[in-house]
Amino acid sequence: MIRLPPLPTIQEIIRIYGLSARKKLSQNFLLDLNLTRKIIKSAGNLKNCCVVEVGPGPGGLTRSILNTEVDKLIVVEKDARFIPSLEILAAASQGRMKIIQGDILNFDMADVVPLEYARQWQENTPEIHVIGNLPFNVSTPLIIRWLDSISKQCNLWSRGRASMTLTFQKEVAERIIAPPRSEYRCRLSVMCQYLCNVSLKFSIPGKAFVPPPKVDVGVVKFVPRREPLIRQPFGLVERINRHLFHHPNKFCVKSLGTLFPPDREDLIWTMIELSGVGDKLRPFELTNEQVQQLCNAYATIIEQEPDILTYEFRSQKSAKERRQKITRVLALEQRLLATNERTDGEKMQR
Numbered sequence: 001m002i003r004l005p006p007l008p009t010i011q012e013i014i015r016i017y018g019l020s021a022r023k024k025l026s027q028n029f030l031l032d033l034n035l036t037r038k039i040i041k042s043a044g045n046l047k048n049c050c051v052v053e054v055g056p057g058p059g060g061l062t063r064s065i066l067n068t069e070v071d072k073l074i075v076v077e078k079d080a081r082f083i084p085s086l087e088i089l090a091a092a093s094q095g096r097m098k099i100i101q102g103d104i105l106n107f108d109m110a111d112v113v114p115l116e117y118a119r120q121w122q123e124n125t126p127e128i129h130v131i132g133n134l135p136f137n138v139s140t141p142l143i144i145r146w147l148d149s150i151s152k153q154c155n156l157w158s159r160g161r162a163s164m165t166l167t168f169q170k171e172v173a174e175r176i177i178a179p180p181r182s183e184y185r186c187r188l189s190v191m192c193q194y195l196c197n198v199s200l201k202f203s204i205p206g207k208a209f210v211p212p213p214k215v216d217v218g219v220v221k222f223v224p225r226r227e228p229l230i231r232q233p234f235g236l237v238e239r240i241n242r243h244l245f246h247h248p249n250k251f252c253v254k255s256l257g258t259l260f261p262p263d264r265e266d267l268i269w270t271m272i273e274l275s276g277v278g279d280k281l282r283p284f285e286l287t288n289e290q291v292q293q294l295c296n297a298y299a300t301i302i303e304q305e306p307d308i309l310t311y312e313f314r315s316q317k318s319a320k321e322r323r324q325k326i327t328r329v330l331a332l333e334q335r336l337l338a339t340n341e342r343t344d345g346e347k348m349q350r
């Protein structure tokens with residue numbers, strides 16, 4: 001293990017630089033180095049890896065990352081007040097740490113991760129990890145955005161199957177990992193699980209943070225799957241799940257009904273029949289595989305009847321906008337499916 005030289009404690013850094021947590025920005029600091037160590041341990045072996053830490057704040061987690069044999073650490077922090085304290089860590093890091101002041105929501109991490117850490121998607125251990133204790137109102141939209149990138153193997157995930165260890169409000173963490181029939185099972189569960197192996201590593205009581213949030217926190221690890229459990233474009237999977245979980249406790253036929261125009265009820269039954277998923281199941285009971293069967297059935301239906309999408313995109317203002325949106329969606333979905341098939345073909349040839 002690499003040890004950092006003696007440094008002021010995080011509490012001292014906060015005092016010296018006057019780094020009070022800003023409630024407006026939902027800032028809660030983790031100052032207990034036993035907990036920061038535990039988070040970093042749950043990310044896995046970081047030896048010779050490149051880590052991107054999002055929202056390092058005063059640098060508690062950052063120190064624990066630097067105390068491993070990590071090869072490169074890139075931190076992305078939005079709040080300029082933290083940069084001088086992070087510079088102290090960078091100076092002690094023996095050239096391993098780089099600071100970027102920026103908003104992770106408008107930032108492509110692939111731009112800053114050196115190519116030497118890139119690996120083939122199919123390779124065993126990811127060499128790139130993302131770690132972060134972000135405000136809850138940032139972490140959930142961010143994970144959806146990153147799942148989209150994982151599905152397309154773009155942005156950071158054009159460099160391989162980078163894993164993520166992130167904190168969430170405990171209840172959101174429970175939703176992410178919820179198995180079928182769990183009270184927490186929802187759209188987020190399927191969206192996360194079809195693309196990643198997800199595990200709740202441990203929970204941290206809110207009172208461990210300064211200032212303490214009103215809720216407890218869950219540390220979740222995401223490892224992108226080599227093959228997604230649902231082999232359809234992200235937008236299509238998202239659409240089906242959005243409709244399905246609109247009524248999580250009613251029979252699926254009720255939720256699926258909203259996918260089709262009122263005069264095409266027949267398509268609900270076509271979808272049920274094509275999927276082989278019984279009509280007496282409720283969305284929260286569906287396995288990821290059953291959601292896949294429903295997505296495949298829907299894809300077959302819109303392939304045969306693309307006009308059905310006119311109903312799905314009825315909120316677009318004019319008929320012209322609707323047509324443009326449908327053309328874009330279909331072209332994108334077809335392109336993505338073609339890419340998947342090509343990759344499969346190439347794999348089979350090897």
Ligand SMILES: C[S@@+](CC[C@H](N)C(=O)[O-])C[C@H]1O[C@@H](n2cnc3c(N)ncnc32)[C@H](O)[C@@H]1O
Nearest residue numbers: 028029030055056057077078079103104133135
């Ligand atoms: C909950 S605090 C945690 C700080 C530190 N990681 C810790 O555990 O003590 C969240 C941090 O994320 C930063 N942050 C919030 N939104 C961000 C964004 N969009 N991009 C980058 N950093 C962000 C905040 O400024 C703050 O430093």
